[in-house]
Amino acid sequence: MRVKIRRGDSFELYSQLFTVSAELIADANEKLNSSDLKESQEVVIPGYESETYKVRQTDTLWKLAKYKSLPVDALILLNQEKAESGLNAGESINLPRRINSFTINGKQKYKSDVLTRHISRLQEIFPFIKVRQIGESVLGKPIQEIKVGKGKLKVHINASFHANEWITTAILMRLLNHYLLLLANGQSIMGIPASQLYSKAELTIVPMVNPDGVDLVLSGPPDNLSQELIELNGGKTDFTDWKANIRGIDLNNQFPANWEIEKERKIPKKPASRDYPGNRPLSEPEAIAMAELANSTHIDRLLCFHTQGEEFYWGYEGKEPSEAEQLAQEFTELSGYESIRYIDSHAGYKDWFIQQFEKPGFTIELGNGVNPLPISQFDSIYKKVKGIFFSSLYL
Numbered sequence: 434m435r436v437k438i439r440r441g442d443s444f445e446l447y448s449q450l451f452t453v454s455a456e457l458i459a460d461a462n463e464k465l466n467s468s469d470l471k472e473s474q475e476v477v478i479p480g481y482e483s484e485t486y487k488v489r490q491t492d493t494l495w496k497l498a499k500y501k502s503l504p505v506d507a508l509i510l511l512n513q514e515k516a517e518s519g520l521n522a523g524e525s526i527n528l529p530r531r532i533n534s535f536t537i538n539g540k541q542k543y544k545s546d547v548l549t550r551h552i553s554r555l556q557e558i559f560p561f562i563k564v565r566q567i568g569e570s571v572l573g574k575p576i577q578e579i580k581v582g583k584g585k586l587k588v589h590i591n592a593s594f595h596a597n598e599w600i601t602t603a604i605l606m607r608l609l610n611h612y613l614l615l616l617a618n619g620q621s622i623m624g625i626p627a628s629q630l631y632s633k634a635e636l637t638i639v640p641m642v643n644p645d646g647v648d649l650v651l652s653g654p655p656d657n658l659s660q661e662l663i664e665l666n667g668g669k670t671d672f673t674d675w676k677a678n679i680r681g682i683d684l685n686n687q688f689p690a691n692w693e694i695e696k697e698r699k700i701p702k703k704p705a706s707r708d709y710p711g712n713r714p715l716s717e718p719e720a721i722a723m724a725e726l727a728n729s730t731h732i733d734r735l736l737c738f739h740t741q742g743e744e745f746y747w748g749y750e751g752k753e754p755s756e757a758e759q760l761a762q763e764f765t766e767l768s769g770y771e772s773i774r775y776i777d778s779h780a781g782y783k784d785w786f787i788q789q790f791e792k793p794g795f796t797i798e799l800g801n802g803v804n805p806l807p808i809s810q811f812d813s814i815y816k817k818v819k820g821i822f823f824s825s826l827y828l
């Protein structure tokens with residue numbers, strides 16, 4: 434919600450008027466100098482939207498403020514001209530509306546354009562998040578990263594490396610929405626104030642690593658690539674099983690951690706709907722973007738959301754630190770998912786991450802069944818993975 438600054442206003446005043454932490458207000462308005470707010474500049478208040486209200490005969494700002502459970506000054510701030518001249522029946526004024534319910538509906542075909550819309554919407558309501566593009570897919574779709582929090586502990590979570598595991602994006606975005614609601618409304622989770630997580634951890638998420646693949650699964654091939662893709666798909670016109678990127682490379686087999694072993698033993702020897710590791714490691718723009726992200730930013734712990742199996746893997750060639758074992762224990766207790774140290778697999782993002790940085794990395798297989806998991810599993814997955822998501826920010 435945008436409001437015009439008045440002479441003498443401060444972030445502390447806005448914090449009191451709207452019961453939103455002054456820290457979040459400052460983070461949402463980084464371009465403003467908090468100790469020198471200029472009259473008639475705009476400030477954005479997180480967690481609120483302004484809604485239009487038609488004044489009735491008996492209304493006063495005081496009555497409306499009481500109805501909204503806000504100080505009258507909050508309403509005056511939104512209606513600076515009207516406040517001076519008094520309210521007239523029939524005219525429209527602005528009322529602040531606190532956002533305390535989810536804006537993201539994850540229970541839908543979560544295509545890349547849905548994701549982009551949802552990111553913009555979250556950015557509008559919770560402007561203390563930072564969004565940037567870390568790369569582009571083969572077809573030029575943005576690979577976006579969202580950052581929340583200012584702590585030393587750098588936590589990174591990603592989803593939809595695999596196209597037919599797109600439900601992981603919907604789940605991760607909903608978790609993010611949950612966290613943002615807790616922050617803006619000053620609430621706690623698992624007995625811990627969300628504001629503490631915010632100052633302890635910096636969370637970055639890449640909710641959709643493989644946008645081309647996800648769109649292929651959910652909408653079918655783009656016209657100009659239709660023939661080529663049907664061929665890669667073994668002649669099938671149904672793409673619901675597709676796992677790779679749009680060039681038929683499995684993005685989670687692209688990383689230089691014994692990539693040669695996977696190259697040698699994987700069945701497809703050419704691009705296909707799944708499992709083909711490519712001609713060389715990091716040949717695909719989506720994989721390059723993720724490798725660059727880990728190389729250029731510090732990541733203390735990594736969580737990669739996949740489906741399915743209700744289990745997670747956290748070891749690689751003995752390079753995983755002891756902290757990983759403790760986290761694994763906690764994650765199992767919180768989710769009921771089975772903790773598995775080693776599986777016979779190489780060249781995945783978490784394999785490479787552990788090998789490279791010797792920090793805790795997890796591949797987490799959400800849900801149970803046949804991919805793509807039906808959206809009807811959304812609530813049960815959400816319930817189980819929620820503890821993992823939030824505990825990763827404070828453990």
Ligand SMILES: [Zn+2]
Pocket residue numbers: 594595598685739740
């Ligand atoms: Zn997967």
